Amino acid sequence: MAYLGMIFFQIVAPILVLLVLGAILQKKFRFNLKALSQLITYCFMPAAVFINLYExxxxxxxxxxxxxxxxxxxxSQMLLSHLLAKGLGLVKTEAAVFKNSVVLINSGNYGIPVAQMIFAMQPIGVAIQVILVIFQNMTTYTYGLYNLISSTKSGLSIIKDFFKMPIIHAxxxxxxxxxxxxxxPQFIRIPIDHVADGxxxxxxxxxxxxxxxxxxxSMFNKTVFISCFTRLIIGPAIALAxxxxxxxxxxxxxxLLIASAFPTSRNSSxxxxxxxxxxxxxAQTVLFSTIVSCITVTVVIYLAEILFA
Structure with a gap:
């Protein structure tokens, strides 16, 4: 139990603190979130990915x-979410959102920081998470968009957008x-390191x-709870198998086990x-799964270290 608490306070709690700090700052200063997202997508994440894979x-x-x-x-996640959506009798729109909430995982701005904290001395752990981010992005802009039946993007434009992502180039x-x-050269390496560290x-x-x-x-409904349970509990159990x-x-x-436990991606919202x-x-699913993941991810990290030490 003490070890479980140590994992929470050393790995998960710092993440929660930064999430709360972001929420407080946003309420006070009303940041341009699109600009911040672009800064991460086109600057910080590619630098972190490049340095990790380079080393x-x-x-x-x-x-x-x-x-x-x-x-x-x-x-397995696609099949499970499809069967659950049919079993719950969800209408097409709810089924699409439900399936995306189970399949699309926050591997980027949640998963990579967690991996960097856990595997600071074992870079391969972060490299694996980077690979998972690439696959998640592919899934988001293929499976995710297909579920929502977009009329504004063709299959070819989706592929073009994917290969335009800086993380692919990195x-x-x-x-x-x-x-x-x-x-x-040092004059290039030093600024890249500074960006990656941030x-x-x-x-x-x-x-x-x-x-x-x-x-x-509206209040959380059963679809949200079942989605979160599937994403945070059933997902890691299947991954372990x-x-x-x-x-x-x-x-x-x-x-891989830890990566399977991350909450629903904000991209689904x-x-x-x-x-x-x-x-x-x-939106409810993203928020609820992110909050609950503070507990479930802690437990999965503990199990991963016990089972595969």
Whole structure:
């Protein structure tokens, strides 16, 4: 129990503090959240991704294990959310939001900071989280958009938008420079390090500011609770079964299990709001799952370290 408390206060509580700080600052100063999001997307996150991949060597066998896990885990989440939506008798719009809330995970501005805190001395743990972010972005702008049936984007434009994302460029450049052992001049490396070091704080403060802006127009309903239970409890349980099935262990297993426990992505709410599909329910799910994850993620981190130490 003492160890569980240590995990909460050393890893999860600092994240919660920064989220609350972001919410307070947003209420007082009314930041331009779009500008902050763009700053993270086009500056802080690419720098953090680049540095992590540039300094980390990931064996092809490990990459294959991670890719296989992602396919099995994401596929299971899609199937489970579809069956639950049918079982709950949700109308098409509610079903779309429900499925997105289960499948789309906050791997970016929640997941990467958590991974950086836990695996500070084991960069491969963060590298795996970066790979998960890439897959989550692909899922968001394919599966997520498909669920909401967008009439303004074609499949080709979605692919073009995906390859325009700076995190993709950072991934490719970081891996290439790592592979060919290309050095970075100090006058370039130093500012990149400064930006990468600021990613955790800026990302979490921005997430707190974003969550404080979510409009909650009605009381939480059963769809929200079932979604959160599926995302935060059932998701990690399925991930654990897949990890055992694939025979994974060590940092790889720890990183994948912890990553499976992160809350619903804010993108699920953003997409619902943009396409006017049950945006209130989507916002409630993001907010509620983020709050509850402070407890569930702590427990999963504890289990990951116990099972795969």
């Amino acid at each position: 980390t060597s990931v064996e092809l066998s490990v990459l294959g294990e991670v890719a296989l896990f992602i396919v099995l885990f994401m596929g 991934l490719i450049i970081g891996v290439a420079m790592n592979y060919w052992n290309i050095g970075i 990613f955790i704080a800026v990302a979490l403060i921005t997430l707190g500011a974003q969550l404080s802006q979510l409009e909650i127009k 897949i990890i055992f099935l694939l025979g994974l262990d060590g940092v790889v297993a720890q990183s 953003s997409l619902a709001l943009e396409y006017d599909v049950e945006s209130a329910i989507a």
